[in-house]
Amino acid sequence: MADDQDAAAQWMEDIDPRLLDLLRTRVNTFIKWDVVRFFHANPHTADTADNLARYIGRDVRVVEPELRQLTQAGVLEAETLADLRIYTLTADAGTASLIDSFVRACDDRQFRVKAIYHVIRSLRREKGQP
């Protein structure tokens, strides 16, 4: 039984280390995953949290803190224009390439299963659960 769990955990860790790090430290919630996928598909988008929430079909009260965290993590860039806070995808080529690798990897079901596992683990850790 313990051996099976170990094998499963080992299988879950079998991801490109760069993508594993991305999932553990930056794209560590499902909202952030949605946002990253949206910006990957629409890389020139520049908009407010309200409108971005509308585009991905989520509540702005949930999306806004995630946008702030993605900005702190260097995935997005933010600027204030008049009284509007505008978010865009980072211009950093390395991060853009990493996001591209992540979204492409998501085409593979096995990768998605592993990614979901890591996001759930991150969410549990955030809530202080084992």
Next chain:
Amino acid sequence: MSVPRVPTGIAGLDEMLAGGFLPGTANLVEGAPGTGKSTLAMQFIEHGITACDEPGIILTFEEFPEHLIRDAANFGWDFAAHQAAGRLCVLQTSPEVTLADVRRTSGRLETLVEQIGARRVVVDSLSHFERLAANPVELRLLGFELINALKRMDLTAVLTRENPALLGETSESDDDLAYVADSYLLLRYVEIESAVHKALLVLKQRGSAHATDIRQYAITAQGLEVRSRFAGTHGIMSGTPVMTHTEAFAAAFLIPGKK
């Protein structure tokens, strides 16, 4: 002296516009859902890039760029390749962000125009500005401001606007941007003998002659195709035209099977 033109690439339409739009103008295309406003606008961009060496920008307030690129591909227009080659940028944003951006110096749009050498722009659609101001006068001023900013960037613009009326007369209000736009194209549905046809009319083109007749058009696999004028009917823009006396007489007495 011949004035340079910015052709749309839509043969019949360019002929109606005496060769195309005038450079650096704002051109309003209005129509009901499904009349082909966005298709006309995309065709204008495609023709600019492939036939006139004029890169373009599409500002979309509604449709996701990935969907717009897919729609363009259905007409054989490879917008993904244009974007990759730096000849096109499809920018999804909102009216409030666009206005705030164009008001500042060296804003995002202005920088993008410089970067790709854009000469054409599409704004799809102006109808979304309605959420910024309830006051029609203020709304018209916002539209005027956007148009002037695009002109400042030396862009020839196609601005689409929705008209909720599927058939029949449309109402115009004080906010009407048709007054501030340089040209005004109307796309309409027309019902003739229980079939829906599409009609195109150039209502105005500031500083240039233009055709004043109402033409039939179709959305084909290659984009918009403007055809001949409607013949034998009047009251086209009412949406439910009637036959002229001559046609009615012919249908009743002369043409077999038409009775």
